[in-house]
Amino acid sequence: MGIPAALGAAPAAAATATATATGGTYQQVSDFGSNPGNLAMYTYVPAGLPTGAPLVVALHGCGQSANDYYTGSGWPKYADAYRFAVVFPQTDPGNNPLSCFSWFDSSKDTRGNGEAASVVQMVSRAESLYGSDSRRVFVTGLSAGGGLTADLLADYPDVFAGGAVDSGLPAQCAGTQAAASGCQNGSQNLTPGQWGDKVRSSDPGYTGPWPRVAIWQGTADYTVRPVNGTELRDQWTDVWGIGRTPSTTRSLPGGTTLTTYDDGNGNPAVELYSVSGMGHGLAVAPGSGPDQCGTAGAYFLNTICSSYYTAQFWGLATPVSGSGLPAPSGLTVTGTTADSVSLSWNPVGGAASYEVYRGGTRAGTGAVTGTTYTDTGLTAGTPYDYTVAAVDSSGTVGARSAAVRATTSGRAPACYTTDNYHQTLAGRAHQSGGYTYANGSGQNMGLWNLLVTHTLEETSPGYYVIADSGCPA
Structure with missing residues (x-):
């Protein structure tokens, strides 16, 4: 500062x-x-x-x-x-x-x-x-x-x-x-x-x-x-x-x-x-x-x-205006699981296919020929924003729809990797007698300094465990 x-x-x-x-x-x-x-x-x-x-x-x-x-x-x-x-x-x-x-x-x-x-x-x-x-x-x-x-x-x-x-x-x-x-x-x-x-x-x-x-x-x-x-x-x-x-x-x-x-x-x-x-x-x-x-x-x-x-x-993820076909209407979240989101929207006249965007980046690898799509491989307990655009027979992508948000079910693992000093500074651990302890679990993380690094997973609000071998622990 x-x-x-x-x-x-x-x-x-x-x-x-x-x-x-x-x-x-x-x-x-x-x-x-x-x-x-x-x-x-x-x-x-x-x-x-x-x-x-x-x-x-x-x-x-x-x-x-x-x-x-x-x-x-x-x-x-x-x-x-x-x-x-x-x-x-x-x-x-x-x-x-x-x-x-x-x-x-x-x-x-x-x-x-x-x-x-x-x-x-x-x-x-x-x-x-x-x-x-x-x-x-x-x-x-x-x-x-x-x-x-x-x-x-x-x-x-x-x-x-x-x-x-x-x-x-x-x-x-x-x-x-x-x-x-x-x-x-x-x-x-x-x-x-x-x-x-x-x-x-x-x-x-x-x-x-x-x-x-x-x-x-x-x-x-x-x-x-x-x-x-x-x-x-x-x-x-x-x-x-x-x-x-x-x-x-x-x-x-x-x-x-x-x-x-x-x-x-x-x-x-x-x-x-x-x-x-x-x-x-x-x-x-x-x-x-x-x-x-x-x-x-x-x-x-x-x-x-x-x-x-x-x-x-x-609003950077959605262009102010598109070329080609108009934006699809009625984009709706029809279902969620821990690792997937299902969507539907209204058809656009003249559309040969559609492109679905997750967070502004195209989801999946191929064109969507219908008016439904299921996005998979997602993280549990995480919100995702979606838009959809119609594609005409020449391959021109039209305007994107208004965005909708879907949150997958379950709880997303929250993991934090840094040195013991910064883990403490961030409120995930505390120090006593020169040693660092994970908040909640009380696990000993070693000396309170910048040289010792651990990964902490928050398994429930305010409860952290050492997850050096992988997250989830």
């Missing part, structure tokens, strides 16, 4: 050469404007990206680089699957000793100034280079990057259609570095209206539409205390004028509770994801599944793929 005690990881080396991931290109872009914030610009662009695609800006945390976020966050996976470009801004120790974005400095995080202005220059350059749709530009960030994300949403609501603040701070919480610690560590005792005023005063005269905002917060975060998630919720629901009564509340993988606040049309405007037991970092879930992403490590915490759910919230 903005103070020396916050994050102490050494900055990783910045990427200087072109790299590829599943056919796309990751590289530095040097000529993006006057750059008053002294930032570096990196981009990831999927192979064959069409013009008019969305654009996502992803801001790293303290002690990290653009390359760290490109490698660990999972955003390139969904750029490939959903077809959008990603900008990865990077700061360095010359701006801040811990390579933190300056979310707390009013000379750098306000409209037209410093780092905020540099990021918007990157957006303009990416729109020019890749033909990105200026109506579908989104920004997300971790920790100090999350703080700057909130500031950018307040400063430039005319630029960003949505945002996601991961383990971050409310917009314009602090105006100086001296005030940053207070924001990180406790409530500012402001009313929702006062929080909302900080957004409204960031771009005076702007009246909307406002960005849609996702908020990710761990309940065991001792670097950016959980109250910041609550204050972000208060701030953006006030800006939207929708109050703090949840429209829906539901459980997601990784001990995550999602609380949604809808706008006047019944569409989600603000979402708060509270991850039980998670410490300070970005929620990831390594794996090859459509709702799995990222690489676990320092400040990339194996809980749930936040990038997947954020992309769904922003």
